[in-house]
Amino acid sequence: MxxxxxxxxxxxATSPRARWGSLVTRQGVLVALVLLVLFGALRYDNFLGAYNxxxxxxxxxxxxxxxxxxxxxxxxxxxxxxxxSVAAMTSVVSALLSPYGLVPALLAGTAAGATVGLINGVLxxxxxxxxxxxxxxxxxxxxxxxxxxxxxQSVSVSYDTAFVELGQGDLLGIxxxxxxxxxxxxxxxxxxxxxxxxxxxxxxGGGEDAARLMGLPVERVKLLVYALSGALAGIxxxxxxxxxxxxxxxxxxxxxxxxxxxxxxxxxxxTGGVGSVGSTLAGVLxxxxxxxxxxxxxxxxxxxxxxxxxxxxxxxxxxxxxVLQSRLTTARPPA
Amino acid sequence: MAEALPRGTSLPAGGRRRTRLGPFLQRYGAVAALVLLVLVNAAITPNFLTLQTLNVNLTxxxxxxxxxxxxxxxxxxxxxxxxxxSLMAISGxxxxxxxxxxxxxxxxxxxxxxxxxVLPVLVAGLFGLxxxxxxxxxxxxxxxxxxxLFIAGRGIAxxxxxxxxxxxxxxxxxxxxxxxxxxxxxQVVLMLAIVALAAWALxxxxxxxxxxxxGGNEAAARLAGVPVSRVKLLVYGISGLCxxxxxxxxxxxxxxxxxxxxxxxxxxxxxxxxxxxxxxxTGGRATIAGTLLGALIIQLVRYTLLANGVPPAAxxxxxxxxxxxxxxxxxxxxx
Numbered sequence: 001m002x003x004x005x006x007x008x009x010x011x012x013a014t015s016p017r018a019r020w021g022s023l024v025t026r027q028g029v030l031v032a033l034v035l036l037v038l039f040g041a042l043r044y045d046n047f048l049g050a051y052n053x054x055x056x057x058x059x060x061x062x063x064x065x066x067x068x069x070x071x072x073x074x075x076x077x078x079x080x081x082x083x084x085s086v087a088a089m090t091s092v093v094s095a096l097l098s099p100y101g102l103v104p105a106l107l108a109g110t111a112a113g114a115t116v117g118l119i120n121g122v123l124x125x126x127x128x129x130x131x132x133x134x135x136x137x138x139x140x141x142x143x144x145x146x147x148x149x150x151x152x153q154s155v156s157v158s159y160d161t162a163f164v165e166l167g168q169g170d171l172l173g174i175x176x177x178x179x180x181x182x183x184x185x186x187x188x189x190x191x192x193x194x195x196x197x198x199x200x201x202x203x204x205g206g207g208e209d210a211a212r213l214m215g216l217p218v219e220r221v222k223l224l225v226y227a228l229s230g231a232l233a234g235i236x237x238x239x240x241x242x243x244x245x246x247x248x249x250x251x252x253x254x255x256x257x258x259x260x261x262x263x264x265x266x267x268x269x270x271t272g273g274v275g276s277v278g279s280t281l282a283g284v285l286x287x288x289x290x291x292x293x294x295x296x297x298x299x300x301x302x303x304x305x306x307x308x309x310x311x312x313x314x315x316x317x318x319x320x321x322x323v324l325q326s327r328l329t330t331a332r333p334p335a
Numbered sequence: 336m337a338e339a340l341p342r343g344t345s346l347p348a349g350g351r352r353r354t355r356l357g358p359f360l361q362r363y364g365a366v367a368a369l370v371l372l373v374l375v376n377a378a379i380t381p382n383f384l385t386l387q388t389l390n391v392n393l394t395x396x397x398x399x400x401x402x403x404x405x406x407x408x409x410x411x412x413x414x415x416x417x418x419x420x421s422l423m424a425i426s427g428x429x430x431x432x433x434x435x436x437x438x439x440x441x442x443x444x445x446x447x448x449x450x451x452x453v454l455p456v457l458v459a460g461l462f463g464l465x466x467x468x469x470x471x472x473x474x475x476x477x478x479x480x481x482x483x484l485f486i487a488g489r490g491i492a493x494x495x496x497x498x499x500x501x502x503x504x505x506x507x508x509x510x511x512x513x514x515x516x517x518x519x520x521x522q523v524v525l526m527l528a529i530v531a532l533a534a535w536a537l538x539x540x541x542x543x544x545x546x547x548x549x550g551g552n553e554a555a556a557r558l559a560g561v562p563v564s565r566v567k568l569l570v571y572g573i574s575g576l577c578x579x580x581x582x583x584x585x586x587x588x589x590x591x592x593x594x595x596x597x598x599x600x601x602x603x604x605x606x607x608x609x610x611x612x613x614x615x616x617t618g619g620r621a622t623i624a625g626t627l628l629g630a631l632i633i634q635l636v637r638y639t640l641l642a643n644g645v646p647p648a649a650x651x652x653x654x655x656x657x658x659x660x661x662x663x664x665x666x667x668x669x670x
Contacts, residue, residue, distance in 0.1 A: 079478070081603075127663050130616055132415075132478075134662075136603055137655040144651025152648065253599070257417070257482055270476050308493035315487020319469075322480070326473035 025267030025325050026279040033282045036289050044296040052292065054175055058167075058243070060288040061177035062087070062236040063258060064281060067266075068181075068188050069117075069229030070259040071280040075192075076225050077205040077272025078124065078131035082139040083233040084255030086116050088248060089146030090237030095155040095247025098163040105163055106238050113234015114227050116142050121226035125219040139256070146249040155247035167243030177239045184232065189277040201225060205272025261314065262287055265321050287314050364664055365613055365628040372635045380642045388638075390520060394588075396634040397522040398423075398581040400627055403605040403612075404533045405463075405577030407626045408570040410609055411537070413550040413618025414470060414477035416574045419605060421488025422462055423582030423598025426455035428492040430583055431501040431592050434508050448507045456579035462488065463575015467568035481571075485602070492594035501592040512587025522584045529577070534623035546570060550618025607654070608633060611661040633657065 040047040066083045073080045094109035116138055123134035157163055169176045192198035200221045203211040212218045241247045266283030268275035291310045376383045402419050409416045432438040434451035441447040462484055469480035506513075514521035537543035545566045548556040557563045578598070586592040612629030614621040633654060640650040 123659060127659070128666055129659060129662050133606075133610055133616060133658065136606065137658040139603070139655075140658075141652045141655035144648045144655070147648030147651070148646065152646075254486075257485055260479075261482060261486060264479055264482075270479055306494065306497060308490050308498055311490030312487050312494060313490075315483050315485075315490060318479075318486060319483045322475050322483070323469070323473055326475050 020328065022267045022269050022274045022325070024328055025265075025321060026276050028324070029266050029279050029282045029286060029321075033286050033289075036286060036293070040289070040293055040296065044300070047296060054170075054178075056285075056288060056292055057178040058175035060284055061175070061181040062239050062243075063255065063262070063288065064181040064284045065184055065232045065236040065239070066255060067259040067262040067280050067284045068184055068277065069225075069232035070256070071263045071266070071268055071275055071277060072188070072192075072201060072225045073131075073229045074260070074263050074268055074270060075201050075205045075272055075275040076222055077208065078222065078225070079135065079260070079270075080117075080120060080226060080229045081132065081135040081256045082116060082120060082142055083229060083236075083259060084252035085139045085142035085146065086113050086230055086233040086252075087237035087240060087255060088250065088252035089113075089116070089142045089149070090234040091241035091251065092146045092150040092155055092237075092247035092249050094163070094238040095157045095241040096149065098161060098241070099158040100161070102162040102166055105241075106166065106235070109238035109241075110231050110234040113237065114231035117227040117230015117233075118223065120230065121223035124226065125222050143249070150247060150249040152249070154249065155241075157241055157245050157247065159245075164242050164245060167239045167241070177243065180235065180239070184235075185277055185281050192275075192277050197221070197224070202273055202275070205274075207273070258287070258314075261318050265318060267325075287317065290314055290317065364661070365611065365625055365632065368632050369628055369635065372632065372639065376635070376639055376642075380639060383642075390523075392631075392634055392638055393523045393526075394520050395638075396630050397520075397526045398584050399601070399604050399608055399634070400526050400630045401529055401577050401581045401584070402574075402601055403608040403626045403630055404529055404623060405570075405574030406602075406605040407609050407612075407614050407621050407623055408533065408537070408546055409477070409574045410606075410614055410616060411546050411550045411618055411621035412567055412570050413553065414567065414570070415481065415606070416463075416466065416571060417478065417481040417602045418462070418466060418484035418488055419574060419578040419581075420598035420601035421485050421492070422459040422575055422578035423585060423601055424489050424492035424594050425462065425495075426459045426579035426582035427586040427592045427597040428496045428501070428594045429455040429458060430508070430586060431503050432495065434505055435501075435503065445507070448505065451508055452511070452583065455583060456576055459579025459582065460572050460576040463578070464568060464572040466575070467571030470571065471564040471567050489594065492597075496592070496594045498594060502590065503592075504590060509587040509590065512584045512589075522588075525580075525584075529580075530623055530627050537621060537623055542566070542569070547619060547621060550615075550621070552619070604630075604633075607658050610658060610665075613661075613665060615665075616662075629661075 037048075046052055066087065070080055070083065090109035090113045093112045094105040097105040097108045120131075120135050120138050123129045123138070124131050127134075166176055171179050192201065200211070200216050203214070203216055204218050204221050208218060237252075240251060262283035263275075263280050264270065264283070265286060266276065266279035266281075268280060290313050291307075294307065294310050294313070382388060402423070406416055406419065429438075430451040433454060434441075434444070434447040436447060441450075466481050466484060469475045469483070470477050473480075510521060511525070512522055516524050537546065545556070545561045548559070548561050549563050549566050553563060578601075581601070582597055585597050608630035609626050610616060610629070611632055612622060612625030612627070614625060636653060636657060637650050640653060641647060
């Protein structure tokens with residue numbers, strides 16, 4: 001979690017107070033996560049049991065990968081709404097290629113995702129279309145492409161190859177998807193904190209004009225973060241197909257907004273320029289655990305809350321975070 | 336208004352081309368596209384120029400237009416409303432609970448139907464005001480503020496109905512979706528009335544000018560004495576009302592209400608219609624008639640493709656291309 005304190009500060013549009021608020025939120029999300037885990041561990045049997053921990057990790061890996069890409073895009077001041085559809089599309093692509101083995105399916109899925117990401121980047125940088133609209137359009141296009149490839153139904157994966165191992169298998173007792181997500185976050189954290197590219201990302205988000213005047217390759221940085229986001233969503237789609245045994249062209253609805261919520265809960269500012277990879281992971285786990293806690297609570301039998309409460313609770317949580325963040329960042333809200 | 340509020344950018348990103356065609360396309364592009372679509376259809380689509388085709392298209396586009404009118408006002412202030420689909424689900428879940436007397440006892444069925452028209456729309460309007468309150472009181476970015484209800488709103492609707500499909504048959508209530516006035520579907524009459532009202536308000540009333548002023552330059556508007564917070568609060572409230580009404584129409588058309596599905600993805604359709612119609616997504620310039628045109632263009636393209644045997648999934652890809660093209664053309668014209 002070294003990433004919770006970015007070593008770079010870039011002067012720009014983001015005010016010191018906003019940065020401070022972001023810092024507090026980032027520490028806050030860790031505290032909240034620890035408290036939630038403690039609450040679960042004390043209240044429920046087997047909450048910290050291997051089965052529960054591993055299934056939480058396995059299930060949330062896809063969302064973690066998507067949130068990581070989203071985090072980078074948001075740090076440049078952009079947004080990527082296409083990730084959910086991209087994951088659905090690449091789940092189909094990889095399911096179709098699963099008879100040829102794990103590696104071709106994984107590569108094709110990732111490449112398909114990266115292609116959509118590159119298109120996003122080109123639309124944003126070359127055509128100057130707002131990220132929100134550009135990715136809204138590719139969201140529709142990716143969804144349509146997925147449905148076309150799949151022939152409007154889910155595509156079963158081949159069980160003859162190692163393909164399902166990716167989503168369902170374990171490595172040293174830890175689910176494979178969790179390894180992938182963990183590795184991606186470690187890499188992401190290193191890239192953000194210790195490479196020139198990481199600094200460029202924050203610089204572009206902190207003040208695009210200033211970054212351009214400093215001679216930073218603004219367009220290339222943006223192109224790369226969108227491609228990265230697409231590629232990560234692509235991998236998430238491959239895991240989806242592998243884990244559930246089918247390419248699902250209609251999955252992924254609302255994943256983009258869930259990812260944005262995780263990033264925001266993790267203290268990354270939507271205005272760009274400030275962010276943390278580690279806190280984004282904490283945000284994903286926090287929102288994911290709400291679902292698990294709800295299941296355990298129902299298992300106790302005291303109360304019976306339908307699964308539908310999870311979105312209400314997630315929404316309330318997001319509300320709490322943004323309101324607190326706003327109180328911290330703005331001294332006096334305009335009347 | 337467009338000329339009065341030029342958007343200054345200190346650093347042009349890449350060489351922005353000025354074309355003579357630009358201003359023309361920007362002003363009349365949407366109309367030209369619609370005329371072209373009608374002509375192409377008249378030539379190639381069988382039975383296109385019939386009253387039935389017109390009714391089918393207008394019925395399918397009605398709810399999108401109603402939601403998009405509210406969205407236009409929000410976008411005109413420089414905001415965005417992601418919660419409209421969820422608010423549709425809330426009002427759609429509430430109405431059957433009211434007119435079947437499950438929520439509270441009814442003196443007679445006429446009162447029930449009347450309340451089922453009024454209360455859900457008001458509730459959606461209140462949720463819209465809540466969005467506005469978050470945006471104004473806490474200075475939360477609109478995309479995040481409305482993300483809260485996007486996530487939580489559908490959950491609230493699902494919790495209210497326990498996620499169950501509510502099937503009903505109530506001709507008085509369903510008039511809003513299925514009824515006809517002088518041979519014209521009632522929801523189309525409703526749609527046109529709302530479009531006319533909003534277009535008049537935007538052009539001719541103080542409120543309308545204030546909406547554009549806030550979107551054009553918020554700081555300047557505040558200095559000029561425009562009640563910025565109240566204007567913003569109102570546009571989100573209006574957007575909520577529009578969404579609530581659209582929710583009623585959808586469930587009346589379907590004779591059933593499914594909280595999981597009502598309004599799903601509506602925010603994106605509405606934003607697309609607004610963007611294609613020529614409203615500036617950064618605020619300050621808006622056209623209600625353009626939004627109507629934008630929705631009609633998207634609908635007509637979809638209809639053209641479907642009527643000529645193109646699979647619905649491919650239509651999504653084409654829709655994406657249209658959104659990108661329209662926004663790109665809009666940018667060219669802005670030079």
